[in-house]
Amino acid sequence: MKITTGTILAVMLLACCLQSTYAQSPALTEFMSYFIGLEKNKPIDWQTTLYFLFTGQLDPTCYNQAYTVHNDTILAKSYAGIMVDSTGKLTPSGLFQGNWQELGDYRECTVDAKNAWDRPEEIEPMYCLVLWGGIPEELSAYTPYYTQGVCVPKSCSDRAVGNLTWTGFLGVKPMPSWVPIAVFCQREETYANYSAEAIIALMIICIILGVLAVSTLYELIITTRFSQEERKYLTTSRVGRFCLSCSVYSNTKKVFNTYQHPGQLPALHGIRVISTLWIIYGHTDFFTLSNIEISNKEEKAQASDEWWYFIKGNMDMAVDTFLLLSGLLVTYLFMKQMKKTGGQFTWRDYGLHVLHRYFRLTPVYAFLIMIFTCLTVYMGSGPWWALHDNWTMPSVRACQTYWWANLLYINNYVGQGCFGHGWYLAVDMQLYVSLAGVLVILYKYPKVGAVVTCSLIGSGLFLSGILYHFVVNEGGGDYVGTTYQWTITRMAPYFIGMLLGYWLFRTNRKVPDTSNTRKLMLLGWIVGTASALVALVTPFRTPEANLLSQPAWRTFDRSLFSIGVAWVVYACCVGYGGVISEFLSWSGWLPLSRLTYTAYLVHPMIMQVYYMSYKGALLYSGINWWFLFVSFSFLAFVCGFAASMMAEGPFLELEKILLPNRRGRETKPKTAAGDSHESVDNKTDDSNPNLPLLHHGGYGTTGTTETAGNGDDVCVTNNRNKRTKSVNMESRSRKFLNQAM
Numbered sequence: 001m002k003i004t005t006g007t008i009l010a011v012m013l014l015a016c017c018l019q020s021t022y023a024q025s026p027a028l029t030e031f032m033s034y035f036i037g038l039e040k041n042k043p044i045d046w047q048t049t050l051y052f053l054f055t056g057q058l059d060p061t062c063y064n065q066a067y068t069v070h071n072d073t074i075l076a077k078s079y080a081g082i083m084v085d086s087t088g089k090l091t092p093s094g095l096f097q098g099n100w101q102e103l104g105d106y107r108e109c110t111v112d113a114k115n116a117w118d119r120p121e122e123i124e125p126m127y128c129l130v131l132w133g134g135i136p137e138e139l140s141a142y143t144p145y146y147t148q149g150v151c152v153p154k155s156c157s158d159r160a161v162g163n164l165t166w167t168g169f170l171g172v173k174p175m176p177s178w179v180p181i182a183v184f185c186q187r188e189e190t191y192a193n194y195s196a197e198a199i200i201a202l203m204i205i206c207i208i209l210g211v212l213a214v215s216t217l218y219e220l221i222i223t224t225r226f227s228q229e230e231r232k233y234l235t236t237s238r239v240g241r242f243c244l245s246c247s248v249y250s251n252t253k254k255v256f257n258t259y260q261h262p263g264q265l266p267a268l269h270g271i272r273v274i275s276t277l278w279i280i281y282g283h284t285d286f287f288t289l290s291n292i293e294i295s296n297k298e299e300k301a302q303a304s305d306e307w308w309y310f311i312k313g314n315m316d317m318a319v320d321t322f323l324l325l326s327g328l329l330v331t332y333l334f335m336k337q338m339k340k341t342g343g344q345f346t347w348r349d350y351g352l353h354v355l356h357r358y359f360r361l362t363p364v365y366a367f368l369i370m371i372f373t374c375l376t377v378y379m380g381s382g383p384w385w386a387l388h389d390n391w392t393m394p395s396v397r398a399c400q401t402y403w404w405a406n407l408l409y410i411n412n413y414v415g416q417g418c419f420g421h422g423w424y425l426a427v428d429m430q431l432y433v434s435l436a437g438v439l440v441i442l443y444k445y446p447k448v449g450a451v452v453t454c455s456l457i458g459s460g461l462f463l464s465g466i467l468y469h470f471v472v473n474e475g476g477g478d479y480v481g482t483t484y485q486w487t488i489t490r491m492a493p494y495f496i497g498m499l500l501g502y503w504l505f506r507t508n509r510k511v512p513d514t515s516n517t518r519k520l521m522l523l524g525w526i527v528g529t530a531s532a533l534v535a536l537v538t539p540f541r542t543p544e545a546n547l548l549s550q551p552a553w554r555t556f557d558r559s560l561f562s563i564g565v566a567w568v569v570y571a572c573c574v575g576y577g578g579v580i581s582e583f584l585s586w587s588g589w590l591p592l593s594r595l596t597y598t599a600y601l602v603h604p605m606i607m608q609v610y611y612m613s614y615k616g617a618l619l620y621s622g623i624n625w626w627f628l629f630v631s632f633s634f635l636a637f638v639c640g641f642a643a644s645m646m647a648e649g650p651f652l653e654l655e656k657i658l659l660p661n662r663r664g665r666e667t668k669p670k671t672a673a674g675d676s677h678e679s680v681d682n683k684t685d686d687s688n689p690n691l692p693l694l695h696h697g698g699y700g701t702t703g704t705t706e707t708a709g710n711g712d713d714v715c716v717t718n719n720r721n722k723r724t725k726s727v728n729m730e731s732r733s734r735k736f737l738n739q740a741m
Contacts, residue, residue, distance in 0.1 A: 039073040045167040052163050062160045065123050065153035079116030083151040087171045098142040098297025104149035106383050106615045126154035128185040130165050134178035142297035158183040186386035201374035208646050215246035245653035248645050255594050258587040267572035269593035270584030275318040276596040280603050281629045282315020287607040290391040292384050295617035310540045320493040320558045321565050326428050327497025334439045335505040350436050359655050367647035368601050373399040380613035392608040412485050427487050431494050453495050460491030468551035493562035500566050511574045521576040532564025598640035606635050
């Protein structure tokens with residue numbers, strides 16, 4: 001009787017509604033009749049629906065509210081019509097392009113329907129993603145399921161949503177034979193209240209911001225209110241330096257200082273920045289995996305045929321560039337230090353160097369892991385935010401358990417899901433810590449050390465080939481997982497950098513200025529360029545060879561590319577870089593180079609939040625990807641600057657205060673007046689940690705060894721003759737370029 005009365009009332013109200021709207025617009029009346037018919041005439045398996053209700057598989061509250069929405073749609077109530085309208089319908093366009101999703105409208109469900117004037121107070125709309133299985137095998141090359149967005153009452157559990165969509169009660173079932181295989185509902189009340197971890201993280205951020213404000217205010221006061229003599233004590237004493245360590249003003253000036261000290265290797269700045277941008281471009285595409293759906297997967301799959309695709313396809317080669325530079329700088333600095341101490345080496349000093357490196361890298365690393373782990377879930381909402389098996393949320397959960405593995409730099413073996421791109425830091429730190437003995441042998445017994453280093457390169461290549469063959473080809477393992485886990489697969493570029501650093505040290509970065517030298521340098525450019533291009537372009541221009549799945553190719557491709565990069569570095573060091581050296585040495589690279597470490601750490605977080613907050617499917621196009629890359633790059637360096645001001649710069653200054661007497665950082669001699677005896681030419685960049693992603697100091701060609709404020713040895717020129725020789729090397733570069741052309 002209840003249903004009969006409701007039906008009669010519905011017909012009467014519908015007639016009134018249609019009569020009133022007809023007077024306003026015949027087109028609207030026609031549309032509303034069709035729209036209401038979708039809900040009224042859709043096939044519903046009532047028998048199975050009631051079976052779920054009577055057997056306890058369906059909560060009565062969920063059923064009653066879903067039934068109310070169904071009836072209210074027929075009655076043309078606005079909130080119910082909005083819920084139906086925001087639900088994905090039968091099939092979208094572009095199925096043969098891989099567009100197997102009809103997401104509906106997230107905002108219409110969660111905002112418009114919720115704010116509708118006639119919505120019953122007890123019914124609150126909720127957006128869910130339903131993944132349907134049953135796509136024909138011929139059409140499922142790019143996705144194994146069809147994704148449908150549905151707007152349902154929030155009282156329904158994920159299981160109930162799956163059951164009711166299967167019976168056709170919620171939304172429209174795509175195909176009779178299809179079954180829901182997963183349901184992901186965006187329950188915003190889950191994030192309505194901050195967790196204890198999130199509150200602690202926010203408190204830490206507030207404390208840091210307060211300290212930055214106080215320190216900056218302190219500098220402002222002493223700069224405007226005190227005389228120069230008074231400021232000297234307030235800024236040079238340990239207490240004064242401590243108070244200034246967090247000043248945003250001072251640290252910003254250090255970041256954006258573009259003065260390049262004589263004798264440095266400024267070309268490294270450009271290489272770092274370009275390599276970082278290369279990684280960001282590759283991740284622009286990589287982080288779409290499992291974080292968002294692409295609506296034209298077929299077109300995206302065909303992008304590998306474009307001539308420029310090798311740039312994206314080889315983005316992980318940029319990490320090998322950093323490993324090469326890391327091996328170079330570690331070796332060069334170690335040789336300089338050994339020479340300065342007369343060849344003396346103690347494990348205590350080496351332990352202090354490792355500790356120094358650890359405290360320079362870890363604070364900002366830990367700070368960003370804290371933000372990622374504790375606050376990511378509160379940074380957005382949307383259809384993809386509810387996915388439990390996407391790329392981001394499992395990583396957040398992994399960090400809640402394995403954050404300590406990242407801080408111990410063993411995360412490439414333990415808890416790999418946490419802050420996944422931190423694998424590079426683990427590999428670099430492991431190589432740095434474990435190779436002290438090789439460096440000592442290389443310094444004291446050069447021939448033996450060279451043989452040992454070359455043997456390690458060969459061992460790394462051999463073991464990599466074994467891994468690729470048995471783990472990937474024979475064992476069915478994942479190439480990416482293997483390459484990003486095992487340190488040995490990245491050994492060769494690091495050791496190539498070590499050999500280059502040793503050679504630059506032994507030759508003092510000098511080559512004879514003869515015609516034979518110019519010919520050999522030209523030959524070196526040809527061979528180095530060819531090696532890099534073969535490694536980068538060949539796999540994508542010869543797809544029939546299937547090189548990317550061949551263990552032999554995968555064993556040597558990174559080394560070939562590293563040889564090409566090593567040649568660029570060497571040529572720029574000895575003055576035969578020409579226009580390339582001038583481009584890479586542009587002073588504008590220097591501020592960005594200082595931010596490459598934090599930009600590298602923070603850019604995946606930006607991408608993940610953006611993609612997961614997207615309210616629909618993303619359309620792929622080459623131009624769209626380049627625009628996303630530019631946006632992500634800008635935000636990465638902006639957020640990297642913020643992270644540098646909050647956690648990197650202050651700790652760099654504090655480290656220099658707390659560890660002032662580490663070997664290589666002796667106190668400068670005092671003059672009679674008590675001032676530091678330091679000329680303008682001897683000033684060095686004192687904010688350079690010994691990590692290529694972060695280290696932005698160069699190393700001189702002909703100058704004497706001095707100690708920077710951070711304890712790193714650099715070569716500086718301090719007399720007119722040496723400056724002249726440096727200028728002559730630049731002239732030689734231009735002369736070589738003209739002859740080559």
